[in-house]
Amino acid sequence: MARSDVQLMLDVKAGDEQSFELLLQRYRTPLVNFLYRMVRAREEAEDLAQEVFLRVYRARKDYVPSAKFTTWLFRIATNLALNSVRDNRHQRMEVSLDAPVTMDAEDGDEKPLDIAEKHPNIEQYLVEEARKKMIRHAIDKLPEKQRAAVLLHKYQELDYGDIAKILECSESALKSLLFRAYETLRVELAPLVARQGK
Amino acid sequence: MSCSRMENKILAYVDGRLKESERLQVEKHLAACGACQLRVNEFRAVTSLLDEVPQIAPSAAFDVRVRARVAAEPVQQGWWAWFTPSPRVAFAASLLLLATVWIGYEQPQLSFENSKEADAQMMQEMQVLDDQDVISNFDPLKDLPQPVQPEDQTNQTGQPNQTM
Ligand SMILES: [Zn+2]
Numbered sequence: 001m002a003r004s005d006v007q008l009m010l011d012v013k014a015g016d017e018q019s020f021e022l023l024l025q026r027y028r029t030p031l032v033n034f035l036y037r038m039v040r041a042r043e044e045a046e047d048l049a050q051e052v053f054l055r056v057y058r059a060r061k062d063y064v065p066s067a068k069f070t071t072w073l074f075r076i077a078t079n080l081a082l083n084s085v086r087d088n089r090h091q092r093m094e095v096s097l098d099a100p101v102t103m104d105a106e107d108g109d110e111k112p113l114d115i116a117e118k119h120p121n122i123e124q125y126l127v128e129e130a131r132k133k134m135i136r137h138a139i140d141k142l143p144e145k146q147r148a149a150v151l152l153h154k155y156q157e158l159d160y161g162d163i164a165k166i167l168e169c170s171e172s173a174l175k176s177l178l179f180r181a182y183e184t185l186r187v188e189l190a191p192l193v194a195r196q197g198k
Numbered sequence: 199m200s201c202s203r204m205e206n207k208i209l210a211y212v213d214g215r216l217k218e219s220e221r222l223q224v225e226k227h228l229a230a231c232g233a234c235q236l237r238v239n240e241f242r243a244v245t246s247l248l249d250e251v252p253q254i255a256p257s258a259a260f261d262v263r264v265r266a267r268v269a270a271e272p273v274q275q276g277w278w279a280w281f282t283p284s285p286r287v288a289f290a291a292s293l294l295l296l297a298t299v300w301i302g303y304e305q306p307q308l309s310f311e312n313s314k315e316a317d318a319q320m321m322q323e324m325q326v327l328d329d330q331d332v333i334s335n336f337d338p339l340k341d342l343p344q345p346v347q348p349e350d351q352t353n354q355t356g357q358p359n360q361t362m
Binding site for chain 2: 178
């Protein structure tokens, strides 16, 4: 039987380093993905995720299982992400004003020729890429707190009470935060939403 | 129920997270309100669009870096332990050294900016090593960039510090 997160953390507290390794394996991918969508830069996301694990390790001696482990973990991650987004905002605004509108750092280094070679059905590939890009951009454009709420709700499947604790707001404030986020997404993604409905 | 009271319930309804009694209330409203029904359909479309966002995998060096940072953490012991050599610290230091050398090995494959960041990371880790005061005469460390001397004039001219 797999040990629960709380049990693993209590074992880490008791000095079992192997349990920390198991927590690392269990949460590195969700954490890196959450942070990547929050800060929109891969390397920074990985640095922050490392920082989360380090903080978990540092806090092991004082760990008391008062809340769900994931709530605690994502609260650390969310605080780091929100601070990072706020610290970088000025810098990023300068970058985005200078960058051509069509540039997308996330699209990687694939050059048009490489794409044509790798994907025989180029038109279909481009349509799918444009679609994914549109969805990513719609998420990226959400205000950071709404973005965090959507990511925790959609991808971590945490319940409203847990997400409210992570974002330090009431449950009803969280629900209206999520409602506004989904309203924005519904408008931003209108062309895709209309097709999806059919 | 009014449309405005629906706002806090629509997403939970789409998720199937409502209590039975609330769900019935919502469905009663939906049966009579085209606008809210449309919103439900569109929120459903949005959640399935969000499923299309691809996941990324952490890089190969991720675990190594976490382990190195954890190994570099000071051991929590009584003050007297500070005077006696600790096998655990020595083990942690050698693990960290191994990881640092390994990360250093990876650098040629990284872009210039990446390697700058990896350098910063490495220097940060070395700083922690220095604090341990365990391996100050360790040979492999001699290959690392020397700290800038106080009499180094290049720093006075606003040149970026090469070791950073
Ligand atoms: Zn209505």
